[in-house]
Amino acid sequence: MQTDSFNVLIDVHQGPVNPSILHLQHTHRSLDIWRLDGGDMLKCRRKNPNNEDDLPPLDLRMVPLLQSTGFYGVARVASLQLDWSLISALVERWRPETHTFHLPMGEVTITLQDVGVLLGLPVDGDAIISDITPGPDMSWRSYVAELFGRDPDPKRDMNGSRVRLSFIISCAPARLPQDASADDIRFQVLCYLVHLFGGALFTDHLGGLFHPMFLHFIRDLDKYGDYAWGAAVLAYLYRELCKTSKKDVDKLAGCLLLLQLWEWERLPILAPIRTSFILFDARFWEGQVAAPRGLRWLHGHSYTSTGGRTLSAIRTLLDGLGPSQVARQFGLVQTIPVDVVYSEAEHSTNLRGNDKIRWIQKHAANTSIWAHRLDHLFVGDAIVVESSVPEYHPWYLERTIRFISRVGAFNHRIDLMFRHISEWTQDVLPDVSRYAD
Numbered sequence: 001m002q003t004d005s006f007n008v009l010i011d012v013h014q015g016p017v018n019p020s021i022l023h024l025q026h027t028h029r030s031l032d033i034w035r036l037d038g039g040d041m042l043k044c045r046r047k048n049p050n051n052e053d054d055l056p057p058l059d060l061r062m063v064p065l066l067q068s069t070g071f072y073g074v075a076r077v078a079s080l081q082l083d084w085s086l087i088s089a090l091v092e093r094w095r096p097e098t099h100t101f102h103l104p105m106g107e108v109t110i111t112l113q114d115v116g117v118l119l120g121l122p123v124d125g126d127a128i129i130s131d132i133t134p135g136p137d138m139s140w141r142s143y144v145a146e147l148f149g150r151d152p153d154p155k156r157d158m159n160g161s162r163v164r165l166s167f168i169i170s171c172a173p174a175r176l177p178q179d180a181s182a183d184d185i186r187f188q189v190l191c192y193l194v195h196l197f198g199g200a201l202f203t204d205h206l207g208g209l210f211h212p213m214f215l216h217f218i219r220d221l222d223k224y225g226d227y228a229w230g231a232a233v234l235a236y237l238y239r240e241l242c243k244t245s246k247k248d249v250d251k252l253a254g255c256l257l258l259l260q261l262w263e264w265e266r267l268p269i270l271a272p273i274r275t276s277f278i279l280f281d282a283r284f285w286e287g288q289v290a291a292p293r294g295l296r297w298l299h300g301h302s303y304t305s306t307g308g309r310t311l312s313a314i315r316t317l318l319d320g321l322g323p324s325q326v327a328r329q330f331g332l333v334q335t336i337p338v339d340v341v342y343s344e345a346e347h348s349t350n351l352r353g354n355d356k357i358r359w360i361q362k363h364a365a366n367t368s369i370w371a372h373r374l375d376h377l378f379v380g381d382a383i384v385v386e387s388s389v390p391e392y393h394p395w396y397l398e399r400t401i402r403f404i405s406r407v408g409a410f411n412h413r414i415d416l417m418f419r420h421i422s423e424w425t426q427d428v429l430p431d432v433s434r435y436a437d
Contacts, residue, residue, distance in 0.1 A: 020399060022399065059185075080260065088317070125228040129363055275299055315404050
């Protein structure tokens with residue numbers, strides 16, 4: 001069926017009608033999905049630090065340091081199995097213009113509250129920012145060698161300035177000895193955290209690599225808790241979602257663990273049923289202190305009543321979702337938001353060829369805002385009856401992409417048609433309820 005005739009049939013276009021907000025639609029991946037009636041699943045990058053055959057096993061003696069550094073919670077939930085179809089479908093609704101997911105009836109996004117509650121990462125503390133240099137008269141190779149006691153081979157163990165996780169793993173002993181010293185335990189935790197960073201929290205598009213720039217912050221385990229790691233993880237994920245929202249990108253990196261946990265908690269129609277089967281590493285953590293909310297999903301999952309798990313099925317579910325806006329996530333009435341300032345320069349900046357930039361100076365204004373973050377809290381009216389002001393929905397529907405797929409648009413139109421038929425015939429057709437047993 002031709003595109004024009006299809007649109008006439010269901011009287012719907014992808015949009016937006018008013019492009020003042022979603023002005024990047026011409027480069028967005030959702031455009032090709034609408035035009036081509038589908039799209040491929042993303043290639044997602046992630047390595048589980050608790051479930052790799054070649055990794056040294058966790059040891060209970062490492063737990064106190066994981067707690068003091070603020071990474072105990074995410075270590076507890078790192079074994080979660082990810083659903084690539086679910087993640088791919090949600091990325092199609094991410095908008096770099098607003099840093100929100102555009103759903104049929106409103107915007108939602110991942111917030112610092114979600115990071116703290118679901119992963120247990122610290123969201124209050126110093127900003128994670130550094131000049132991307134190893135130090136005077138040093139290379140990244142020598143910097144890594146100084147910390148891990150071995151010189152990485154530039155061809156086998158590195159890719160440019162990035163270090164392969166396999167090299168870090170090889171530096172750690174296969175198992176902590178019974179008489180391990182405090183320094184031995186600290187080194188084992190350092191290696192584990194590097195793998196957690198490179199494999200789950202700050203993954204890249206190549207997979208299995210770790211940028212040594214993070215070693216500025218993690219080499220001293222006693223100072224881990226001073227930083228807002230949750231904010232850094234969230235900002236990194238935002239950036240990766242913005243990059244992958246473009247139609248010519250087929251890989252997604254960042255903390256996909258956070259993305260999936262958020263989907264299941266905030267959009268329960270997409271969540272599986274949790275079974276009584278507990279994952280393999282539950283016994284290791286038995287008797288340890290309480291973990292973040294995300295831990296409740298570390299069970300076997302059943303999808304028998306969730307509408308299917310294919311990418312196209314999830315797209316259709318998302319196309320049919322009801323009202324949901326960002327302010328409502330905090331129990332506040334949704335109003336028409338203030339204009340969003342989009343910066344192409346900020347979105348296109350990367351580390352390639354920019355090793356001489358003094359990033360601390362460049363982002364001084366942003367770090368100042370973060371330092372005074374309590375002066376920038378959003379204040380709104382609590383929801384009493386209506387979750388949004390009357391003018392919000394008409395304003396939003398004119399400026400959003402309501403449907404990603406033609407199937408979702410068609411299903412919506414058919415549903416409206418049957419509702420109209422029901423309204424038109426309710427006073428015409430006879431009432432047969434009296435014949436019921």
